[in-house]
Amino acid sequence: MLEVAGLKSMDDLYGEIPQQLLFDREFALPEAMSEVEVRRFFETLGNKNAKLACFAGAGVEDHYSPSVIAPILSRGEFLTAYTPYQPEISQGTLQYIFEYQSMICELTGMDVTNASMYDGTTATAEAMMMCVAIAKKRNKVLVSATMNPRVKQVVETYAKYQGVVIETIAEKDGVTDLADLESKLTGDDVAGVILAQPNYYGIVEDYTGVADMCHAKKAMFVMNCKPSALAVLKTPAEWGADIACGDAQSLGIPMCYGGPYVGFLACTNANIRKLPGRIVGATTDVDGKRAFVLTLQAREQHIRREKANSNICSNQSLMALYVTIYMSVMGQKGLKEVCELSYGGAHYLADRLVATGKCSMVYDKPFFNEFAVRTAAPAAKVLDALCANGILGGVRIADDMLLVCVTEQRTKEEMDKFVEIVNNI
């Protein structure tokens, strides 16, 4: 091969590189491992992690994942393909993205969505940038104090570098203070308003009147929502939102220490040309056969790259396939059942914890499958006691406050054990 390439030695392949740039020592890395050794290595590492019954949420939940998903995802034709640049041999990818888009629009009620985003935090940051791009000369975006802080941190980071001002809408009794929102809208300088549903505390907020309030001041109304709950909860479209975004991890994706998940970003038809990322559309081929293709590619960095509103150039395709298969096997009925199980378990656990006298509800508001509870003992101590008994008891949000989440994967026995341990502290 060297001869064909017109070269004498392997060193000639790098002959033009200045000598001082060539790396000539051994890497400080382990020696090559066989499969047997790699398996043993990760088994040992895995044993350093603890298996806990998960009552933690805060944006990542331990949901049931149907067994049918993983084998389909592992098919090499899906797993090892690149972005579908050659549609003639990528109809598999393109069609499942089309199905994904259809299902996300069904859950959110929005008209159009892109082919997916990295995760819920970046999808919300992209929604923020969309607001600013649509409003043109406004550069302020309001975010509710009831937003998950992980999401807020990413939105604030993106905003900082773009010169966008993020203002926090105050919280009152665990929900967005709508009077504060109204007063912050009076300046006619707000590009968008970002609210959460359910909010960080698991509360289902009442957004009656918010859409009118925003639209009267020409601000975009953005809702960050949990898609699994949308089988039951009023949709962003029904609330009058212009953009819906969030993380679709709750649609059966394993927690996997924070990723990979998949973000979604959907909007009304009016804003389709400001929607970043890839979009798949239906068309026909030269023989008139139905087919799918990446479309509306003239919107973004492909053409106006120095003026781009987003730099995203891929999607989270395989995870979009994950949730597409999930929504297919679950259907509307299965999604609703998951909501009922999670809601039922969370309310049962909340009532039992309050009945011990050692916990009280922080807020008196309707919640879904997650709630904030005040603990008589320090929250850290409660978590330690639970952890010692194989339970991840939730997320500590104050010295005496826990955020507890229940999914369909948690059993009544686990909840009773949870209560017993708290009762014995």
Added chain:
Amino acid sequence: MIRNYDKLIFELSKEGRTGYSLPKNVFKENYCPCQLPGNLKRESKPLLPEVTEFDVVRHYTNLSNKNFGVDTGFYPLGSCTMKYNPRLNEEISALPSFAALHPEAPVEATQGALEVYYNLAASLAEISGLAAFTLNPYAGAHGELTGLMIMRSYHEQRGDTKRTKVIVPDSAHGTNPASAAVCGLEIVEVKSTANGTVDVEDLKPLLDDTIAGIMMTNPNTLGIFETEIPEIARLVHECGGLLYYDGANLNAVLGKCRPGDMGFDIMHINLHKTFSTPHGGGGPGDGPVGVRAGLEALLPNPQVKKDAGGKFYIDADEKSAGYVSNFLGNFGVLLRAYTYILTLGRENVKMVGPLAVLNANYVKESLKNEYYLPIEGVCKHEFVFDGLADKSTGVTTLDIAKRLLDYGYHAPTIYFPLLFHQSIMIEPTETESKETLDEFIAVMKKVATEAIENPDVVKNAPHSTPVRRLDETTAARSPKTTYRQLKGER
């Protein structure tokens, strides 16, 4: 036959069918979401398919048959490094001891996972000659944005607020200027010389105290090593700017030279290219960002650290450029990349670059009579032809790409870089055998002959794919992006 399957999952739906299996609801009598206030509940019913598990398996298996992956055949897509993805990586990433971890679990319960993160970051630092890495960014473009945030933070924290411009070569990937724009930086373009490398004489007058830094891809998008890099590094550093290395082409030099030794301050790596994690049809990938000594604090939060006792912990540095992700990146992807590095080991990491470069030069030299090679000489991991050598046929690069599909190959990257009108960018990677390359070379020669002898067969290609050339104009003019829209609703 199988490839003619033409149904949407919605079209298989029959009322009442289900494909899931959930436990009995023991709370139903006392607790139900129907108890929520009426105005908080959904009014409309979502139109989701009602299908069995078997329907789902058959449907998506049929869809997969209409797809082409690295597992299907040779995938010489330039700049994308479509190498083989070992299945062991998949097995490890699915281990329940990692896959079931919640990000909020206490660090005492996640020491194994944190060790993976920490050691992978350290391995990448060693391989690239930099001091520290974050693995939080989710993709290459996300890594670019993160790297530029670090660049801006570096200047701002020194009180140097004038530096609002970043230099980008005219041969750069399209995401470079887009990332700069999203980071609030102004783009200044530097020209290429006739041999495709950065023109140092064109660069010099651009360097002043408004320059935050330069973004470079090395080898560049033409597959040419930037031999003037020591001089460019000296000039940029002298003016107070930083050098950003776009690691898209890192595979070319893996084990042979290191961006840190070339003078770069910040870089990103695409784990889904160089470190063999699958592309997944467009993601998930991961875009780790590395920095030289002195910039570690600026890496995004959260950061993973190790204390004197060897215990791993999660930290947030107040000097950090910020938060760019939900938690610690695409952890499942990190497991795959770490498995790949351990499998290669220190002895084989050194072979990756040289073998990738050998394969590229072999294909280039074998085809340069039939295809026009605008830049002669030794290339690195990829190279660019400017269409056919015979310019009289009327056959375009698009036609050649489509004809390759008929022969069972994925097309190379086409019409990029923009420096040439008919770019065909070929990257074979190190995992392809000589036999595979020889077969590809023979097919490329055959297509070149067809272009002369029977141009229509090439111009109308592909002929044997599940669908043929698509009407992209109509798709964009009246977009139908959902099943409802396809049915004429909404």
